[in-house]
Amino acid sequence: MAKNPNPQGKGGSLVLNTLDAHRALPVTLPPKQIDQISAELFTSLFVLESKFRFKPVPGQSYFLYRRPASGYWLALTPPRMMGESVAGQFIGICVLRSDMTWTLNLSESAANDADFLDELDQKKRAFDHRLQSAEQIDDLLPVYERGFDFYRRASAFALAYSLSRSMKRSGISGLSYDSARGLLADDSARKDS
Helix, strand or coil, X not given: CCCXXXXXXXXXXXXXXXXXXXXXXXXXXXXXXXXXXXXXXXXXXXXXXXXXXXXXXXXXXXXXXXXXXXXXXEECCCHHHCCHHHHCEEEEEEEECCCXXXXXXXXXXXXXXXXXXHHHHHHHHHHHHHHHHXXXXXXXXXXXXXXXXXXXXXXXXXXXXXXXHHHHHHCCCCCCHHHHHXXXXXXXXXXXX
C-alpha cells in the first residue's frame, strides 16, 4: 500500500478541493422539466443572495434572517438562540439538497409580512422577465457571480453545474423558456392521447 505523502492535506487548495467536491455530485442527477428548474433556480438564487461565510452541507438546516440595514444573511444558529434585535427578522429555514438546489420554508411571521411578500413578488417578477427574455434558459445559471464571497460563489457554481446536467438529461438545455414550455406541453399532449 502506497503512503500518502500529504496525509494532513497541508498545502492543499481550498478552492480546488471545494470545486472538486461540487463536481462529484451524483452522476445520475434526475432530468427536470422547465417548471421545476425555474422554481428551484429562483429559490436557490434568492438564498444565495444572502450573505454567509461557511461551507453549506447538503441536508443541513440553515436559518435565513433579514436586517433592515444590511439585508439577508444565512446562519447556523436558530432563532430560539438569537433575538430579533441581534439577528433581524427570521425569514425561514433553508436546506441545501444533495443536488445543490435550495429549499426555503418561510416562517409564520415572514409568510404574513406584506412588505416581505411584496419584495419577494417583485424579485419573482424580475426573475420571470429575465427567464422569458433569455435566449437560452442556461443563460440564467449563476456560473460566476462577481459580488459573491468564496462559499457563495462555490455554491452558485455547484447549482449551475447541477441544473445544467438535469436540463441536458431532460432535453431542454440550450432552449428558450418558451421552447422548453412547448416541450412540456407536447409531452402532456402525448400522454393524454
